[in-house]
Amino acid sequence: MSVAALISSLRTGLVTALAALVLAICVTGTAGAQDAASEDALKAALPKLTERSFDVKGQAIKDISTSGDPRALDLLLAIQEGDLYYRKSDDLIVYAADAESGYDIKDALTGEDLGNVGKRKVKKISINNQLRSILKGAIGSLELMSPNPDQRVAAARAMLSNPTADAMPILLTALEKETDPAVRDMLDLAKAALEASIGSVEDRLAAVEIMAGSMNPDVWAILGRLAAKSDGSGSEDETTVGKAAQQALNEIEGQKQVFALVETVYFGLSLGAVLLLAAVGLAITFGVMGVINMAHGEMLMIGAYVTFVVQQLMPNHIEYSLFVAIPAAFVVTGLIGIGLERSVIRVLYGRPLETLLATFGISLFLQQTVRSVFSPLNQPVTTPEWMSGFYEVNGALSLTYNRLYIILFCLIVFAALLLLLRKTPLGLQMRAVTQNRAMASSMGIRTGWVDAMTFGLGSGVAGIGGVALSQLTNVGPNLGQAYIIDSFMVVVFGGVGNLWGTFVGAMSLGVANKFLEPFTGAVVAKIIVLVLIILFIQRRPRGLFALKGRSVEG
């Protein structure tokens, strides 16, 4: 039970209690008087439900809904569901629930339990289609008065999707009372939707005007119906309104395109975030050591597998598994990275092309190891509850949580790296080695140690990138392969020696990919981006944010 519902039930309970005590205090006294009046109205209306005539029943339903009694909504809902009966012996209206034999009945007004009765002792209050539509309107209007704003919005939305002329007065009263802006907006829309089909030409045009900015699919449907008359098939008024509706639709179409654009950017940024997580470690190691680590993709893969293993170890706490997996992946891949640096890369210092080949060999080795230890097949990694689902901004735009979290996560990691590079002694030393290794070394920086730490850090970041990736794609031995070339492209595009270069590189590649995709398809988009980078590197062979310096080659 939500808090709002709890409060509302407390409130109704309180009011009834006060009414029963008939306290003669001014404020509560009037409330009590009102309550008594509405109860009388309800009591007067109820017996009419037992009549055969549907017209009388209809009147009864309307009376119930306008009575203002808090029990009215439950009664109407029960009629709609076919749960409301009357006892044949004394025409008492009762709620009935199926029991093993006969029905368990309760007094509709007092809620008093009347025990079990035989099927023949009670009769259902039957309804027909006409009554159903009356009921729907009545229920809608009652819900509009509900103390719970969410329910009021839902009711207004229901009216919007199914506008009936009878709902107008209810809407107007609701609008008078309403203070919650979100509910008001929805009510305004619902009113406009009604006016658009029943009011005068001016009213209708005004209504179309109101609806023009809406991002609600129901409104689009209403406008669409109106616009269908713009070709002059209806009366003159209908044509005028239709044309306005058409214009409003065009406007909405434009807005939809804007939202589609926002969505594309969102997808692009989330892809960029993944690329950034994959590439930033590569950029750091390349910047500091001048070494391209071809096994970097495998660090992503291992990070994803760490997630898998962690989830296997704590199957009952999947919700928290990622928080365990992130540090675990960082440590595991970081240690592997340091091990690699100490054993292989250090030996090849100053021979970047050979390093490239050796690390490629390592990547094959790691892939085959994972294949042998786990299996060549993809492993199932569960997405925690809190990462699934989406946030609906409006009818045209909804953002999935997993991408949102990955963008946030990537920003956090990036900020942490920036801090590390700017504020810590290790960061200072790393930057020094990046700029001038020989000078840094002669100033007493242990470049070998910095190299090992850099490599560990780069691999560790790739590892946590792998944790993020495990939430987006299949976790298999080839996971790293799919991202490594894109990561290279980010590094080549962004340049090294500046984390912002990698950031801009990753985000622009991600967004560019997603922008091209609708026009060309995913694969061609990728090809175009690759070709563009190959062309770009001709203009700026050292990337977007090249380090300026005097290092001379050869």
Place this chain on the structure above:
Amino acid sequence: MAKAETMTEANTTPRYSSWVLSALTDRTSVSVLGAIGALAIACVLLNQLPESSAFHVPTYMISLFGKYLCYAVLALSVDLVWGYCGILSLGHGAFFALGGYAMGMYLMRQIGDRGVYGHPILPDFMVFLNWEELPWYWYGFDFFPFAMLMVVVAPGALAFVFGWFAFRSRVTGVYLSIITQAMTYALMLAFFQNDMGFGGNNGLTDFKDLMGFDLRSDGVRNWLFLSSAATLAIGYILCRLVTTSRMGKVLIAIRDAESRARFLGYRVEYYKLFVFTLSAMLAGVAGALYVPQVGIINPGEFAPLISIEIVIWVALGGRGYLYGAIVGALVVNIAKSYFTVAFPEIWLFFLGGLFVLVTLFMPRGIVGLVGETIGSAYGSMKGSARRRAEAMGGADD
């Protein structure tokens, strides 16, 4: 390219006639060409023996050897750019595959109306995709000389355009390696597309005839094998001529100290462009001979893994020795044929280990190792090896 060799060549370069002569008649060339020729003739002769004979070489083995020889040509082309000019291309598989596709297109057109769907002009996969007519880039491929021209022109043109942009803007070292890898990756993605008109996933296969002769006949297979051997020999001579010429000297200078060569007034980019394009053409020819012997060409040949594997053949055999590249290609591929059948699990461990061990412990490959062992008797190679390693380190930095 050992120091001792370089010095003898430096003395023999001035006159063209003597340059050509010495390139072809020095001891290494003669032994390499002799070995290729002997191997080729021996295999073909042994294939003629009756099957009952213990020395009989079955035809499928001939084709397998033919495949190795094509790989050797490919390795030669990579050694030309990497070993002699310091361009580490991780995209040479693309040129190989382009040559292969040109040949494959010719072979597809040779099928004629014998395909599954029996269409007189369109290859099966186009009929399957409901294509109405042949795309314009398939025109002319039924004409053998045109197809053969395309085998060298297509990869050559790609290499020229790519190199023109890359070398002029001085993209070097790791950056160049990475964009060559991106190039072959992009091509792989493109060729996987069905609407590219190259058979998509499945590539080109089900070949029937080559110049009117049945591809599956022993005779054609022997001829293809002999052509591969001849191509290897010619490719070797060509590379040998290039590397021992004056231009070869400049290439080596570029490899060892690019900026210095530029400051001395050499147009580094033109030298690189020439050797890169030539190498791509050679790779294309290798691909063209590979396809009819293997019977299929598909986009998998563009995979970055394949291209980088070629580099390891060269590294294992001995970068900077033309015959080292040949040795490396043969050794790795024979090992691959064995391991992938006997211990499929082990193969990637083996290959991965090879990458690491070769780069760590055998910077000059098998040939260098052997040469060192022999050379240590003369006591002259060690010093030069160290100097060479230093020079290469400087070039890469």
